[in-house]
Amino acid sequence: MILMYADPAATEAMSASERAEVARRHEALHQDLAGSGEMLNGAGLAYPKDTTTIRWHAGGSTSTDGPLTGATLQLTAYHVVDCASPERAHAIANRVLDFHVVAVEVRPIHDSFGMGDA
Template sequence: MKYMIMTFGDSSDWDTLGLGGGDATWSEEEVAAHFQAMGEFYGELNASGEMVTGFGLADPSHTMTVEIVDGRPVTSDGPYAETKEVLAGFGIIDVASHDRAVELAARFSALVRTRVELRPVMDSGGQDM
């Protein structure tokens, strides 16, 4: 069964790590330890065959929205100023059970120090995979 684990934040989260335009509030050692722990977690999932893919996303200031208007693509910068929460990263896991997905999501939540969203991935027929 495939699941997506998503983590959310706001633009200040990138500054916390020194990845945005502001000053980092974490020390270099804290940032290095965080990325090492994330790498170890992903390494464990790769070794077990449960990791499908996962990525952190760039600073939200690089976000663009795209929609079709009158048959043509129209783009605008985003997220909008009132946006309080943005998708910060995601991972796709392939696990034997829902309980295992919850276990991994809980561990990921502890690593990123915030709540995460866990959602089953559907196949092209609309069924959970």
């Protein structure tokens, strides 16, 4: 799984041309990986301000508005890929880094639900 992080304030401040460039780059990556069979799924996520965090406690659960942490960088999108090696996953992840997605986590999936043999 490739987890993409960006600063939501910077995302909101992007110009129309910057948004178009980000969309173009992600669409090109999706096309390439769909063609090779490596792209299983992915999505862009709503702004963190539109998030609800639900936490478990011994007596039940509580919910709060907003993301899990108050960090500047927040999870903005993800791709689930099926590739031959960790090095290939890192190469794919490097393709999403830019002025908008400033950090990427590459994390193996140990259980998959509804994603074939991922």
